[in-house]
Amino acid sequence: MGPPEEYERLRRECPVARVRLPMGATAWYVTQYGDVRDLLADPRLTRPTINDWPPRPDEPTDQGPALTTMMELNGPQHMALRKALAEPFSVRTIQRRLPRIRQAADRLLDAFADGGRPGELVGGYLEPFPLLVMCELVGIPYEDREYFLPMADAALGALVTLEEGREVTHRLREYVRALLDRKLREPGDDMLTKLVRECEPDALREESVLSFGLSMLVAGYRTSTMFLGNAVVTLLTKPGRYARLRDDRALMPAAVEELLRHIPVMNGVVLLQAVEDIELHGRTIRAGEAVLPVIASANRDDTTFPHADRLDLNRTGNNHLAFGRGAHNCPGSHLARAELTVGLEALLDRYPHLHLTKEQPPTWDDESPSKSPLTLPVDW
Numbered sequence: 001m002g003p004p005e006e007y008e009r010l011r012r013e014c015p016v017a018r019v020r021l022p023m024g025a026t027a028w029y030v031t032q033y034g035d036v037r038d039l040l041a042d043p044r045l046t047r048p049t050i051n052d053w054p055p056r057p058d059e060p061t062d063q064g065p066a067l068t069t070m071m072e073l074n075g076p077q078h079m080a081l082r083k084a085l086a087e088p089f090s091v092r093t094i095q096r097r098l099p100r101i102r103q104a105a106d107r108l109l110d111a112f113a114d115g116g117r118p119g120e121l122v123g124g125y126l127e128p129f130p131l132l133v134m135c136e137l138v139g140i141p142y143e144d145r146e147y148f149l150p151m152a153d154a155a156l157g158a159l160v161t162l163e164e165g166r167e168v169t170h171r172l173r174e175y176v177r178a179l180l181d182r183k184l185r186e187p188g189d190d191m192l193t194k195l196v197r198e199c200e201p202d203a204l205r206e207e208s209v210l211s212f213g214l215s216m217l218v219a220g221y222r223t224s225t226m227f228l229g230n231a232v233v234t235l236l237t238k239p240g241r242y243a244r245l246r247d248d249r250a251l252m253p254a255a256v257e258e259l260l261r262h263i264p265v266m267n268g269v270v271l272l273q274a275v276e277d278i279e280l281h282g283r284t285i286r287a288g289e290a291v292l293p294v295i296a297s298a299n300r301d302d303t304t305f306p307h308a309d310r311l312d313l314n315r316t317g318n319n320h321l322a323f324g325r326g327a328h329n330c331p332g333s334h335l336a337r338a339e340l341t342v343g344l345e346a347l348l349d350r351y352p353h354l355h356l357t358k359e360q361p362p363t364w365d366d367e368s369p370s371k372s373p374l375t376l377p378v379d380w
């Protein structure tokens, strides 16, 4: 479940490599820590929409509304939205919500225990937990999940299955638009209600709030699920790791950072496009060309993290890039950290002797560049 072995050689021998992506287009693959860190925050690179990239000269230019998540917004509109999100996503707000986050975990674990042993932990807990937490905080009805999850996943996988990604765009937008109308009629104690109320022509535009709602569906829970799933596998596959964390909870903050660094989920998922020519390691990235700063590779760069491939639950000075950098860095990072911490703590408390079953190994999604378990049969 580690990052591809070639990354070590690429960092050493070809830190800016031209690659062909599954959908046929080419991009520059950037693998060293310093370059990835700098490019993520470089104003000469923007995030293209899935309607703009890769360019298809044969297709008509007007293809209807783009998906336009926050990742594709730029300039003052993006800044206004980030400003409005700063307080609801702040450390203080998330700290205040910790008891509710823990209740959500315990509620799901109650239901999981009722299913009897052995149990399947991804569907039973690791997947619904971040989704439930995000839905409650943002104000998306959790009970609508059967409707929006397949579309959100298709949009998220748009880099791999582009056409399918574009197809769901329209329906996802309509879902969020209807939700925003409902927030005006039936306000709740949630982020969408707060943002809808702040909508004024010169402050936060309706389009931005729509963008935020869409971003939550495509970026607000799936990454947390993948990290949680990988974290549990990482702790259970090496003898003693799970027990160490169970018996020494003071380790938790450093352990969470180390898991975020070590788990290679952010594997070439951030796609940038150059707006002007950029020189890097003797190569020229031309304006219009795509760049993939590979966070999963940067986080394993030995020149920054001593013995980078080793998981060290005590590691200090852990400046990993799991949450990106610059204007588009992850606004949900405090929430994601809380989900990982509380998600693991609730599991350690409830199942001090949790282990993988011998009969059924975990199954994995081998298609995706971001590996995470699809099923995780466990006993306790």
Ligand code: HEM
Binding pocket: 040, 047, 070, 071, 072, 082, 134, 215, 216, 219, 220, 221, 223, 224, 227, 266, 270, 271, 321, 322, 323, 324, 325, 327, 328, 329, 330, 331, 332, 333, 335, 336
């Ligand atoms: C372990 C879990 C998570 C990881 C590793 C992660 C990582 C990232 C990264 C690397 C980016 C930057 C993408 C770019 O530069 O284009 C990003 C953006 C974003 N993330 Fe997260 N994320 C996680 C969880 C969350 C959660 C829980 C939320 C909200 C509930 C969230 C909301 C967002 C949003 C809205 C953006 C776009 C920000 C913008 O473009 O201004 N993420 N995330």
